[in-house]
Amino acid sequence: MGMKLSINCDEATTICDKSQYGEASLMERIRLSLHLALCRHCKKYTKQNSLMTDVYSRFATPCQGSEKMPDEEKKDLEAKLQEELKKN
Numbered sequence: 001m002g003m004k005l006s007i008n009c010d011e012a013t014t015i016c017d018k019s020q021y022g023e024a025s026l027m028e029r030i031r032l033s034l035h036l037a038l039c040r041h042c043k044k045y046t047k048q049n050s051l052m053t054d055v056y057s058r059f060a061t062p063c064q065g066s067e068k069m070p071d072e073e074k075k076d077l078e079a080k081l082q083e084e085l086k087k088n
Helices: 009-020 026-038 042-060 070-087
Strands: none
Touching: 009 026, 009 042, 026 042, 042 070
16 A cells, blocks of 8 residues: 655645644655645745744743733734744
């Protein structure tokens, strides 16, 4: 039985999300790489997904119960995210 290497954009975004958390298999990552070589839309999605994960991991702090982020911090985080998106 042969496994198809081509995937559609829905499958690509699902694998991209799984890959961000280290949950994608080697074959899924190979299939995603082949798809990204041909699809500029999914390539952009993957880049934006990586950027959001990076921004979140740099600025997120652990929550203590039902604590909410102060509005000032939300505005600062949003401004930094917009700045990062403009760079790319």
